[in-house]
Amino acid sequence: MAPGVSHMCPASRASIFPRRHTRALWPCLPTVFRSWAIKEMIIFVQCPGEVVEAPGSWRGPAEGLRLLKVGGKHLGDLSFPELRGISNLFSAYCRRAFVPWDVLMIRGTHQVWQYKSRTLKEFISFCICKIGGCHRSFIGGRSVLTAAGCQITVNTYFYSTRFSSGTSASLCQGVMEGLLTRCRALPALATCSHQLSQYAPQRFHHCAPGRGKRLMLSRMFQPQKLREDQVLSLEGRSGDLTCKSQRLMLQMGLIHPASPGCYHLLPYTVRAMEKLVRVIDQEMQTIGGQKVNMPSLSPAELWRATKRWDSMGRELLRLRDRHGKDYCLGPTHEEAITALVASQKTLSYKQLPFLLYQVTRKFRDEPRPRFGLLRGREFYMKDMYTFDSSPEAAQLTYSLVCDAYSSLFNRLGLRCIKVQADVGSIGGMVSHEFQLPVDVGEDRLVVCPSCHFSANMETLDSSRTNCPACQGPLTETKGIEVGHTFYLGTKYSSIFNAQFINVHGKPSLAEMGCYGLGVTRILAAAIEVLSTEDCVRWPGLLAPYQVCLIPPKKGSKEEAAAELAGDLYNHITEAVPQLQGEVLLDDRTHLTIGNRLKDANKLGYPFVIIAAKRALDDPAHFEVWCQNTGEVVFLTREGVLELLSQVQVV
């Protein structure tokens, strides 16, 4: 045993560790840790599903303090109100303790350590070592560890010497000692790994035992791979044309039809969409966008005010509530947002511009919903509405939003054309569409190769064949509209009287713009543009999972490489924090590597890593398929980690 240890765990204090455990544990502490002069340590161990409810409104940083309860047995009988009382007492006495947590010196590391170990004693010493090896600011931590196929959460709180002088310190000490005395049931810990392990096969049925928090492909909810005729019958069609993205998304279990033009978004698609929404949020907030959320139920009187209750015709889905009041399901929200801003009676020009946006479901009763997520009746849209104090300011805002759209598609690696467009039912004075050029697109576009003029064909005189700007010949292409921008002027603000106080102290109508992005449509359009006939490809930033790891087939010659694959999984999630939650293990080891690689290729994980024959070399080499570039390389573990450390995740 290292010298100088005894003072850190004096026999005179009631330790939560019986002495024999203490002896085993303290020598594990690295020197840096010992030098902190830690007086005492409390470890609360919590089994998942055995959370002790807090019966007091005990606030503070969120991890929560949980008492030890293992296998149905409480390790301490300290109640939450008691703990809270202690914390508050601390706060009151220690003037520089601002929140109860400060006293207990609790920090969360947010990092999940996965570690195979056989006994709880080992977990704890591992945990201490880990924490001891960390930066000094981590003097407490929560770690999720795996033992005997079962996962436990270990919360460690260190009682430091920062309260070692004066009244408050001795109070702390007294209270801490009381707390320690109460947590005296540790012997249960030493013997409870058996108890814990009996939970594993049932509780963690959705994780293979012994593998902790790994994401297992076999547990994914994803309807089986479908043949083309099955896809058609799913959609209730017989021989109707469907486009590539619709077919692939149905076949791969990314979406499932609910009713015509309405789809269930399945887990992979939800992940991709959430990533897309994060990119959109970043771009909108970079230009000053503020996010709101408006109801889908939109009162008829708003739409009657703009005459769109009639002019929108059968595209509006209408309903009546139990009191006979008419509503539509909002396909867009110019009316709602203008009425909302108009309700602010003391708006000053100094507060403008406002760029308000939301990402919500929209509804449109399409006569012929088709092409899957490309033209549905219920879909997600980002709609932004801007309010400016002058036409000039509004035009600057307009170009700011257009540039943010360009930046977005740029980040997604999607080529996008901005074309002059018709204002349609929204109205206004200037309008542009953002179009992804692709054959299945329903919009016909013209582009001038000489002067960069581009337009939706419907904005041009049908007899025109030359460019209005330079008189040169025009090229025609098809596109999918993924964004649309409108400069509205005062069309809506004049109806709802959305005013602000101008620089002269007089009320003045706000100059508006509105800007849409089809969120679910961008997902489908990206798949349409990037995929091959048989294989889904995603914009790198939006791929639902970045990495799929394929271990060898059970019973094959390479089976010994299975453990290396498991280790690699752990190394990746430890060494590349941004990939936590992004690595899938294809544990369907009853299938050959070839079959699973085929599946992975179809689903389009940007990186597929195979542990096969060369994983048994020294050093082990893994086969890495970079699906977005089509390259295949053999890399050592370090090579894999270096490659993956460059992957951007939003």
Added chain:
Amino acid sequence: MAPGVSHMCPASRASIFPRRHTRALWPCLPTVFRSWAIKEMIIFVQCPGEVVEAPGSWRGPAEGLRLLKVGGKHLGDLSFPELRGISNLFSAYCRRAFVPWDVLMIRGTHQVWQYKSRTLKEFISFCICKIGGCHRSFIGGRSVLTAAGCQITVNTYFYSTRFSSGTSASLCQGVMEGLLTRCRALPALATCSHQLSQYAPQRFHHCAPGRGKRLMLSRMFQPQKLREDQVLSLEGRSGDLTCKSQRLMLQMGLIHPASPGCYHLLPYTVRAMEKLVRVIDQEMQTIGGQKVNMPSLSPAELWRATKRWDSMGRELLRLRDRHGKDYCLGPTHEEAITALVASQKTLSYKQLPFLLYQVTRKFRDEPRPRFGLLRGREFYMKDMYTFDSSPEAAQLTYSLVCDAYSSLFNRLGLRCIKVQADVGSIGGMVSHEFQLPVDVGEDRLVVCPSCHFSANMETLDSSRTNCPACQGPLTETKGIEVGHTFYLGTKYSSIFNAQFINVHGKPSLAEMGCYGLGVTRILAAAIEVLSTEDCVRWPGLLAPYQVCLIPPKKGSKEEAAAELAGDLYNHITEAVPQLQGEVLLDDRTHLTIGNRLKDANKLGYPFVIIAAKRALDDPAHFEVWCQNTGEVVFLTREGVLELLSQVQVV
């Protein structure tokens, strides 16, 4: 100039820096940076709103490579297809370069540096120093810098020596040199700060010039503070009782009525809700939950199959589409999810359990919508549906979800009681409610102080006054139902024939559970529980912004402290990365500190920091209000940073 610099920027290579700039820049490099033997460096500078669109589908990590274009003038004439070609060429020749980015060695730092500087030359040298001072893995970076009140993005890419041997290296070198030769317009950089600054007042109108990306309170969209009678008139009521959370949320501009029982969620509330959804996601995914997203439009035939089309009565909002087909707006999705799972024809017991959940809007035509977000007609809910292979497994899943709910409320610091409940219209065999005890609650609960029995009063015989478990007396309390769990058995799976292949190879009906959490309701209930009559209080983890910084009043004696407040803002966002986007500057300096503190107190930012008289001490002391504990302390800058570094943000 430091010795040994010349080899890094040899005159023989066409540098993008004219020599005089090079001389000024290179000596800034710290030693660690020099030791990399960097051969050459390219810096692409991009002005916001001047994004060069990528006219090729150029994929890779998302930041995108943007050519230099400043003040309308391109600094290089290299097109994206050309760059892409070069990258692909690199990839093909350099066997160990997996993605084009690898060659260019591009990394994103994701960190925003805010730096006041007068010329672009200074930015660049600052940027190099920053990157040079970083860990070696950051050998390229994107930084957003502020100059002359204008913000620019600087992307730096370093060409390292990793390709310094063999054919591929010399190819790289050749191509890189070509690339460098093309980027020869740097002199424009040295003189363009004037051009840049002319954009600032217009483009960045929503940010005060010279302050870069600070969040300014004056620009927040938040309807004015309302008196109680104004709130009533807003809701179209005369003297009706509203509860505390409803009144406070309306008064503080957190929500705004759209129609009875439907609210616009304004920016603060959207931020809080997004944080709540992240906590829910964490808890659900920890127990194996997979997120899906089902349409709101729910076909009538599904509801007719379970007979709920009739039994749900007027609570269902119904509508008919243009083809005369009946739908309801889903208040819950047992029918939809069971039909979805039933469509998977080859489900094996090995894949179960499935825990599928979504966070979406739900609709219920409440006869009397009231209490704001507590009982609305359109609201956000988390609904989870589970599928197990046996009643025993389903019961384990049931307790797993209940424990996750307890953990959630624990993390939010909300006391929550789990009570036995009625199964209502959902049906099933076992049900529990999660109730927040509060007087305004609409549910009457009984709790036994002796044996922890608790129940919703409606589940008990009305004549009963003693505890069914221990016969002791019962205590009555009121609660807000924030969660509800149901063990459904095969009620729905038998109707839709949701089967799996069991261990004996025979089809068997899935055992189901369903589990709801009222997302918007939890927000309002938390405010109801935690707030005072006049001041909103949030669970720490959900507060829309963690910090509000109040500089002195303009023209006051303490005005000199304004700059210190601005510096503190920068220090916080630099030193505490998790607080980026969480710090608001109350720039309404025409108001006294007292008035702004009053507002901040009402809105409930967990930390309010004031730069007043003692900020002019040496060292400066800031007044810090810890609103969730009620404490006020004076801290130096280091003290503030230490305090805030402990704040948990989700």
